[in-house]
Amino acid sequence: xxxxxxxxxxxxxxxRIADEVVATVAGLAAKDVEGVxxxxxxxxxxxxxxxxxxxxxxxxxxxxxxxxTAIDIFIVVEFGYAIxxxxxxxxxxxxxxxxxxxxxNVTAVDVHIVGVSMKKxxxxxxxxxxxxxx
Numbered sequence: 001x002x003x004x005x006x007x008x009x010x011x012x013x014x015x016r017i018a019d020e021v022v023a024t025v026a027g028l029a030a031k032d033v034e035g036v037x038x039x040x041x042x043x044x045x046x047x048x049x050x051x052x053x054x055x056x057x058x059x060x061x062x063x064x065x066x067x068x069t070a071i072d073i074f075i076v077v078e079f080g081y082a083i084x085x086x087x088x089x090x091x092x093x094x095x096x097x098x099x100x101x102x103x104x105n106v107t108a109v110d111v112h113i114v115g116v117s118m119k120k121x122x123x124x125x126x127x128x129x130x131x132x133x134x
Contacts, residue, residue: 017104019064024057026094027058028097029094030075030090030093034081035085035089036078036086037075037078037117039059039075040074040075040115067103067105068104068105069102069105071094072110073094073112075112075113079119090109091109095109
């Protein structure tokens, strides 16, 4: 049985916020944190992106219960950044963004580090650009 989505009643009607919207808000906030290289979704979201549809909720699991929400985020951290500090900043930014934009109370932001990304050197980037233009 699907649980009823939280509703915000106004004088003009009812507002319902989908879990995908909460995931998108959380994903956009997390991507803006310094040291986050990428969000990590499963093979399904990777396939969707290859087909041309950008998924800003990739790598995010949202559970909404009443006015509360718990969020799991799966990220790849850039090499050289302190992983605990990046994760803590992700928690703070996601909590603030979701609460501000949706009015939901964020009870938990669990950050899962699933990889470390090596930055490409300038020489590697130039070689890749040369290959693409040929």
